[in-house]
Amino acid sequence: MAFLQLLIMIYEYKKQLDTTKDFILPCKKDDLKSIQQFLPIAKPDFDGSFSTHQLMYGETGNRIYLVGLGEEKNASQIENTFRKFAFETQKYWEDEIQVFGEFLNEDALLKMVVGLEMSQYNIGEFKSTKEEKKEITVSISSTKNIDEILVEGKYTGETINKIKALVDAPPNIKTPEYLGDWAKKSAKEAAYKCTVLKQKQLEKQGFEAVLAVGRGSVNPPVVIINEYKGKDSEKIDIALVGKGITFDSGGLSIKPSTNLHYMKSDMGGAAVVLGVVELVAKLALNINIIGIVASAENAVDGNSYRPGDVINSYSGKTIEIIDTDAEGRLVLADGINYAIKKYHPEYIIDLATLTGSVVRTFGYAAAGMFTNNQEMAAKMSEIGFKVHERVWQLPMFEDYEDDLQSDVADIKNFNGKPIEGAINAAKFLEFFTEKHEKWMHLDIAGVSFGASPYAKMKSATGYGIQLITNFIKEKAV
Structure with missing residues (x-):
């Protein structure tokens, strides 16, 4: 794969297209008439099929790019077509590229800007040689004032790239404390409050499950608490909780070596929480949210917690450890219970790359959604289809609770069966929700990290930023 010349894009809108300079013509399938006035020939070999593009030349030798938006069913993925288009053509762009945006x-328009920004993601951050970035103006012609859309699109695309960089970062650099430092820096830039609880504070406050998981690592665990308050009120509207396992060896229930290097991605849920709080703050939404990341490294050492151990938790409920590789649900249990008892949020959503079971159920097309609140489920599903970050609901029947019963503790962390794994994990988390009526668990293991046309190996997708931010926007009044 050739090294990509990255750009710093500056977005502005203008009322009229300058047809003597380079410009982009977005076009729906079989709708060339909408852009016919700008075409140098009457019938180009282009029909607007999704994620296609064609280069033509104008009278002054300027480049005219036709970009296919496809059919109505492709509307949720417009950012993908612009990301692909920019990735493949931007090396030819000069100081300015125009976009005819009148009919978008x-x-x-928002998805277009997000896609253009996403094309600037640099997965080679840790390579020894890098190219300098080039600044370019992206001018979007429209008779409507679209300044706010351009700002939101740029912030959204930038945030997606930032959380992808977090997920793709190597685990020797991306420790729990590194996540805490990232959050503190973000809080200063975006003007929200960040608190990072470290070892002694975790011990004092009783984050026993987080401490147990992190006990075998030289990198101590942390709990990150991000607070954004856009309203003049103390009431917390939404709490987000993210699993932040910065590397997952499986602990003493050690994982096979195949693909073990990809376990740096086991903090994908934490990355979404960190990114969403930053984005909501930058957009200055009229809402109060809390983002909690429970972060640890699940390593193997003489101090590691063991199968058969009984540990405590923030809730005061005891947990029998059946499998140390079922560690994500332990740190989430503490994070969820802390969020509910400390902040009493109206809604609480946790996100985690939690189980291989959800991947076996949905592959890489959707996240598993677990909740007893059908209003939340319907809204999250609707948003998921709109932004192409789809979710699908799985049951939370009481029948599944029998598999979590323990003889020696209040609950066990794993059922030991090769069935119902994602549901079993969700039912475990439910045990720590204090019967909260508006709680949702999203298992994003299959959609957070995977194969990509933009990298030779598996990499972060950025899934969740648009899904959760749009859910929050729906609740911001």
Whole structure:
């Protein structure tokens, strides 16, 4: 794969297209008439099929790019077509590239900017040689004032790239404390409050499950608490809780070596929480949210917690450890219970790359959604299809609770069966929710990290930023 010349994009809108300079013509499938006035020939070999593009030349030798938006069913993925287009053509762009945006609705304009920004993700951050970035102006022609859309699109795309960089970062650099430092820096930049609880504070406050998971690592665990308050009120509207396992060896229940290097991605849920709080703060939404990341490294050492151990938790409930590789649900149990008892949020959503079971169920097309609140489920599903970060609900029947019963503790962390794994994990988390009526668990193991046309190996997808931010926007009044 060739090294990509990255750009710093500056977005502005203008009322009229300058047809003597380079410009982009977005076009729906079989709708060339909408852009016919700008075409140098009457019938180009282009039909607007999704994620296609064609280069033509104008009268002054300027480049005219036709970009296919496809059919209505492709509307949720417009950022993908612009990301692909920019990735493949931007090396030819000069100081300015124009976009004819008159016939794009607000959603399409937003997705276009997000896609252009996503094309600037640099997965080779840790390579010894890098190219300098080039600044370019992206001018979008429209008779409507679209400044706010351009700002939101740029912030959203930048945030997706930032959390992808976090997920893709190597585990020797991305320790729990590194996540805490990232959050503190973000809080200063985006003007929200960040508190990082370290070892002694975790011990004092009773984060026993987080401490147990992190006991075998030289890198101590942390709990990150991000607070954004856009309203003049102390009431917390939404709490987000993310699993932040910065590397997962499986502990003493050690994982096979195949693909073990990808376990740096086991903090994908934490990355979403960190990114969403930053984005909501930058967008200055009228809402109060809390983002909690429970972070540890699940390593193997003489101090590691063991199968058969009984540990305590923030809730005061005891847990029998059946499998030390079922560690994500332990740190989430503490994070969820802390969020509920400390902040009493109206809604609480946790996100985690939690189980291989959800991947076996959905592959890489959707996240597993678990909740007893059908209003939340319907809204999250609707948003998921709109932004192409889809979720699908799985049951939370009481029948599954029998598999979590322990003889020696209040609950066990794993059922030991090759069935119902994702549901079993969700039922475990439910045990620590204090019967909260508006709680949702999203298992994003299959959608957070995977194969990509933009990298030779598996890499972060950025899944969850648009899904959760749009859910929050729906609740911001």
